[in-house]
Amino acid sequence: MSETQPAARPAVARATEAAATRFIADAFAKVGFTEADAATAGRLMTRADLSGADAHGIFRLPMYVERIEAGGMAPRPEIVTNRTAPSVALIDGGNGLGHLVMSRAVETAMAMAQETGIGWVGVRRSNHAGPAALYVEGPAAAGMAAIYSVVASSNHMAPWGGAEALLGTNPIAFGIPAGAEPDVILDIATTVVSYGTVKAQLMNGRPIPEGWLVDPATGAPVVDAAGVAGSLLLPIGGYKGSGIAFALGLLAGTLNGAAFGRDVVDFNADRATETNTGHFVVVIDVARFLPLETFRADVDRHIADFRAAKALPGWPPVRLPGEARASRITERTRDGIPIPAPLAKVLDGLADRLGIARLEREG
Incomplete structure (x- = not known):
């Protein structure tokens, strides 16, 4: 140059x-x-x-x-925690931003896990809270294992074999502490992609890849912006993804007195109605099973074994949950x-x- x-x-x-x-x-x-x-x-x-x-x-x-x-979300919510048993709590989020409600839920679950070994916190009257990984990475960094799920804030998936959107992307995340390696953070939707990814694709003028969406009237793939409205997201693993989304919806929604199925309010289309979004987070104190440093060392050992596994011909090296995320955090913090x-x-x-x-x- x-x-x-x-x-x-x-x-x-x-x-x-x-x-x-x-x-x-x-x-x-x-x-x-x-x-x-x-x-x-x-x-x-x-x-x-x-x-x-x-x-x-x-x-x-x-x-x-x-x-x-x-008026669909409260800027200053009254978040109420009701501890119903030594290891169980139910939080009413006061229709606040999901990030604020789930911050309280994770803090509560971690405190109960430190006290009793495990904490399960259910949440109702919350809202969209961003990516699931946010709520398992903190416990993992503190040496605890965590599981999180939520009823998605709009329904874009049908029950397997159906043509009516009764399920959301209903993600699940796991956080597992490692030692020198990045913590194991798995965050997946039960659909092939999240609907937010579809919206970002459209905003940036990119086509919709085949295999993401189908037309409920014909079952044909949807690959252009004109067909996105009213289309259905496909589940991961066929009927398995649909079934997992259903089970998670019952645990995150129905168990907490929150919305699920036909009760879900589409926050993409309706800005004024309370969504009553439900979540749950489970935190487990690893040290109740074996010394934390022993567990961390074993996780590192298994990560190294899996990373070194032989890849299929033409495939990239094996990648484990949390590695790419950790790399992106490093790169974006810097750049x-x-x-x-x-x-x-x-x-x-x-x-x-x-x-x-x-x-x-x-x-």
């Missing part, structure tokens, strides 16, 4: 972790959050972007703000969070409407 030739600019602008956190917090403060709650929401949503969950971080901010403004031009335009519009500073970004 000639010395006089300017360096190529990045195709996508990037925002620092601090800038993204500040922008999100400023937006929430403007619509009525306390300073502490705005900061918590900003931190967790930015963490989603740092980990590569681009459809669940700052991308969701405009929708959250619109729900608050429309910034990608902000595609269509998203930047939406966020700038939100900032101007709320009267806050626009998101600082480079590129």
